[in-house]
Amino acid sequence: MNMDWIWGLVGGLMIGSAAALYLLVNGRIMGASGILGGLVDGSGRETAAERGAFIAGLVAIPALAAPFWGTADTHITGNFVVIVAAGLLVGIGTRLANGCTSGHGVCGISRLSLRGMVATVFYLLAGGIVMVLFRHILGVI
Amino acid sequence: MRNLFAFLSGGLFGAGLLVSGMVNTQKVQGWLDVFGDWDPTLAFVLGGAILPMAIAWRVAARRRFSALNTPMPPAPDPRLGHNLVIGSVLFGMGWGLAGLCPGPAMASISFGGAGGIVFLLAMMAGMLAAPTVRSRIDRLAAA
Numbered sequence: 001m002n003m004d005w006i007w008g009l010v011g012g013l014m015i016g017s018a019a020a021l022y023l024l025v026n027g028r029i030m031g032a033s034g035i036l037g038g039l040v041d042g043s044g045r046e047t048a049a050e051r052g053a054f055i056a057g058l059v060a061i062p063a064l065a066a067p068f069w070g071t072a073d074t075h076i077t078g079n080f081v082v083i084v085a086a087g088l089l090v091g092i093g094t095r096l097a098n099g100c101t102s103g104h105g106v107c108g109i110s111r112l113s114l115r116g117m118v119a120t121v122f123y124l125l126a127g128g129i130v131m132v133l134f135r136h137i138l139g140v141i
Numbered sequence: 142m143r144n145l146f147a148f149l150s151g152g153l154f155g156a157g158l159l160v161s162g163m164v165n166t167q168k169v170q171g172w173l174d175v176f177g178d179w180d181p182t183l184a185f186v187l188g189g190a191i192l193p194m195a196i197a198w199r200v201a202a203r204r205r206f207s208a209l210n211t212p213m214p215p216a217p218d219p220r221l222g223h224n225l226v227i228g229s230v231l232f233g234m235g236w237g238l239a240g241l242c243p244g245p246a247m248a249s250i251s252f253g254g255a256g257g258i259v260f261l262l263a264m265m266a267g268m269l270a271a272p273t274v275r276s277r278i279d280r281l282a283a284a
Binding site: 019087098 | 143144145146147148149150151152153154155156157158159160161162163164165166167168170173174175176177180181182183184185186187188189190191192193194195196197198200201206207208209210211212213214217218219220221224225226227228229230231232233234235236237238239240241242243244245246247248249250251252253254256257259260261262263264265266267268269270271272274275278
């Protein structure tokens with residue numbers, strides 16, 4: 001039997017606990033695109049050290065844990081046109097919408113934010129349509 | 142102290158992304174592929190993540206300041222706006238195409254190979270371009 005859902009639940013609880021820690025201790029909303037985006041465009045200059053420390057943990061701990069986890073592989077496509085297009089879309093989209101899966105999905109829905117719920121509906125719908133179009137009709141991904 | 146707890150939060154977030162399978166683009170695309178071989182794992186990830194955070198918001202509602210004396214975030218903005226919808230659609234398209242969203246893109250950088258690094262760079266370029274895109278959309282919307 002496929003036990004992935006248990007790991008999904010355990011990992012999800014860890015993600016939510018991380019967001020809870022960041023809110024209750026640091027007083028910040030844990031949104032990955034916002035934390036990085038504020039460093040990239042300079043809008044988060046006053047909190048740069050805190051953002052940098054968060055990203056350092058986000059990069060370093062999986063790097064240390066991956067060898068013990070065994071199956072640490074993103075299985076990302078080898079098609080670099082798709083990768084660049086996807087990266088640009090994610091970068092532009094998350095900054096326009098002011099949030100991604102962590103900010104709108106986890107932190108927004110859990111406080112019943114209308115913006116978080118609307119954003120989540122639209123990015124899930126768009127992702128689903130892309131799968132139909134690019135996987136089942138065009139066969140690109 | 143702030144930076145230590147930021148590091149710990151980021152680390153726990155990253156470990157959770159690794160354990161849950163969010164860094165695996167096949168699992169993400171499998172979840173979005175409702176009409177294919179649908180993989181429900183991500184529903185458990187999102188549900189599991191919302192649970193502790195819903196409790197945290199209840200605790201936060203009774204406090205004005207965080208443990209490290211930062212004012213708690215303001216109430217969510219009730220206004221939706223076209224940028225929220227357009228941005229979320231663009232983000233969802235990119236998420237579906239490659240199977241990576243911003244958190245996992247950073248968490249997987251040590252083992253994601255060249256594809257992961259190129260994705261992260263393209264994403265940061267998109268973040269830099271976003272203000273220009275936003276002002277164009279706002280001008281179109283006002284016209």
